[in-house]
Amino acid sequence: MKFANTGIEKNKAAVTRLDEVMLSKGLVREGQWDYERVTYDRRFDLKEGTYYLRVFGYSVEGDVDTRKAVIQLLTPVLGKYYYPHGVEYGEDEVFPKSLVSQCEKILTEINAEIEKFAVK
Known part of the structure; x- marks a missing residue:
């Protein structure tokens, strides 16, 4: 499920600041990155199953590993986890x-x- 029109997809920001904001709302980056892309995840365990809220982004300036990247955020999604296939x-x-x-x-x-x- 896509969350269209949240405004998030219009934003670019420094990866270090994004890490702070996302973590404050329960979304973690952990190992979900490479040099050009990031994924912030929040897991929800409900009686109906396991779900993930995900916010993706890609670097428009710098590399993620240097922690000096500027990230363009994409449309957030919600997915359901199925073992062993994934989300x-x-x-x-x-x-x-x-x-x-x-x-x-x-x-x-x-x-x-x-x-x-x-x-901007």
Whole structure:
């Protein structure tokens, strides 16, 4: 499921600042990066299954490993985890309404924080 029109996808910001904001909202980068891309994840374990809120981004300036990169964020997604295949984001997936609402709130808060220091 894509979260269109959150405003996040319009932002560019320093990777170090993004790491701080995302972590404050429970999204971690951990090993989810290479020199040009990042993925911030938040895991939700519910009775219906395991879900991931993901915010992807790519470097428009610098390398992620130097921690001096400027990241262009992409449209956030929500996916459901299936063992052993991985996370599915398809249109056929059904997501609990309370989870979708919680994710929308988190993304709104993240966007508000990022807009304070976004690179124009």
